[in-house]
Amino acid sequence: MNAANRRSLAAFAVxxxxxxxxxxxxxxGLAYFPPLLFVALRFDVAAVALLGYAALTTDRVDLFPRTWRDAAGILATGVVAIGITNALLFVGQEHTTSAVAAIVFSLNPILTPLFASLLLADERLSLRGVAGMALGFVGVAMVVNPDPATLMAGGVGKxxxxxxxxxGALGSVLIRWAGGGLSSTVRTAWGLPFAALCCHLFSVWAGESPGAITWAPEAVAALTYVGLLAGAVAYIAYFGLLDAAGAIRANLVFYVVPVVAAVGGWALLAETITALAVVGFGTIFVGFAVIGSESIDLPSIRHRIVGGSSESLDVGTDEPRGFEAD
Structure with a gap:
């Protein structure tokens, strides 16, 4: 595994x-904050942290957008991929269970190839990729194991x-489509204020009031986590992965999220992990293995086994593994 793959794997894990x-x-946190205001404050915190980080670690000449593609990437990041997506997630969770929310949001990796096929020439999902994604989605369903009655109810929330x-799927593809010369960190740092502005406007439109906030220690801890760790740090990792691996592969991270949430609930909230959830963990892993198996150069391996030279084989291709490029 080369250094670039190790960095991508680390970003995926983070x-x-x-x-x-x-x-x-x-x-x-939702016990102490109105939902849209909670999201808006999350992005206020993340924006201050990430803009400060970008200013300290980036040369001034690379810190500002210079082309329309830079501006388009910033708006796709802040308004679509972060702002609208998270506002809908937090509001939707008020109308349904976390298990159902995890199932519905896990459609993100499935929707991404649809938008990619329309807007991106270099990202196509192969048949093996389709099979791997289907296994991953089945694994997510096993992990969260929603009650069938609950899954069928709550139409508004779903x-x-x-x-x-x-x-979220469209936003990630639009970022890749826009391109531009900004680094993923700088682009995200500029995008977060737009995300915060969107959510503050949504909050005002919904009639939420800052007076409804209860500033308990638990509220501060929740806001700190979603703002700094799940905000600034996670977005650096995710959007860097998006640039390096593409929209389709980067959004596979949303198959890992329910697994982490289940383990976190077990470790911190004394929630039970069922045998079906364990099977689901394994199924998600198998799905990832199926997608990643196309990175194994079988013709080259066979050639070396029989004692031939692999120099005549095209083993240096940069085509994304698990996907078909034009």
């Missing part, structure tokens, strides 16, 4: 772990969550 903890922190999943 984003999955920190995003997974969001469900636990959000559940705790519709809101599905719209959020669509927004």
């Amino acid at each position: 984003a999955g772990i920190l995003f997974g903890g969001t469900f636990v922190a959000a559940k705790a 519709a809101i969550l599905f719209t959020g999943a669509v927004s």
Whole structure:
């Protein structure tokens, strides 16, 4: 495994772990904050932290957008991929259970290839990729194991969550489509104030009041987690992964999130992990293995086994593994 793959794997793990903890922190924080205002304050905290980090670690010439593609990437990040997506997630969770929310939001990786096929020429899902994604989704269903009656009820909440999943998938593809010369960290740092502004406007429109906030220690802890860890740090990892691996692969992180949430609930909230959930963990892993198996160059391996030279084989291709490029 080369250095670039190790960095991508590390970013995937960081984003999955920190995003997974969001469900636990959000559940705790919503007891003290109105939902949209909670999201808005989360992005206020994340924006201040990430803008400061970008200013300290980036050369001044690389800190500001210079082209329309830079501006488009910032708006796709802040308004679509972060702002609208998270506002819909937090509001939708008020109308349904966390298990159902996890199922609906796990449609994100399935929706992403649909948008990618329309907007991106270099990202296509192969048949093996389709099979791996289907296994991953089945694994998520096993992990969260929602009650069938609950899954069929709550149409409004599911519709809101599905719209959020669509927004997240579309936003990630739009970022790749926009391109631009900004680093993922700088682009996200500029995008977060737009996300915060969107959520503050949504909060005002919904009639939420800052007076409804209860500033208990638990509220501060929840806001700190979702703002700094699941906000600034996780977004650095996720959007860096998006640039390095593409929208389809990066959004597979949303199959890891329910696993992390289940383990976190077991470790911190004394929730039970069922045998079916353990099987679900394994199924998600198998799905990832199926997608990643196309990175194994079988013709080259066979050639070496029979004692031939692999120099004549095209083993240096940069085509994304598990996907078909034009």
